[in-house]
Amino acid sequence: MRVTSCAVPSGGVLSPYAAQDATYTDCFEARLTAQVSLARFLGAFYTTGLFRLERLALTLPLRRWIGDGELYDMAAGRSDEFAIWTVEARDSRQILLRERSGRTRSYLAVEAMDAGVTRLLFGSAVVPGHGQTLPGAVRFMGPLHRAYSRALLGLAARSLRRS
Secondary structure, eight states: OOOEEOOOOTTSTTHHHHTOTTOEEEEEEEEEESOOOHHHHHHHHHTSHHHHHHHHHHHHHHTSOOOHHHHHHHHTTSOSEETTEEEEEEOSSEEEEEETTSSEEEEEEEEEOGGGEEEEEEEEEEOOOTTOOOOHHHHHHHHHHHHHHHHHHHHHHHHHHHO
């Protein structure tokens, strides 16, 4: 599954962050020949083996297991929380999750294209603290973050293709 870098969609819930000079943003896309809802994409994304490792790592600081039920409640709109994320914005085709510290955002979206193709989008934003600049670690970790983001999106797209 091919995952490519793309511009943050204008008018989307991540776009206000992309317009801020001091904020780091990125966005990646994969295209799938299938109709995919946002809830289905969220389920596939957050249940990939790679993301399950991240969820496992989060159980220690949270002192609780992060189950699939919590994910599916958030994906279906029955809850605005999942693990360390809170829904900042959502509509039927996109969601923006704010991490507990308030410094990072995760963006996931689906866009129906021609010929039954769905464009899957995954992006991030890292915002500096009030009156601060982004720490050097954000720039240093950038290549690893982008590789991880591509891997997560590719695995979710493959999972959706198989289902």
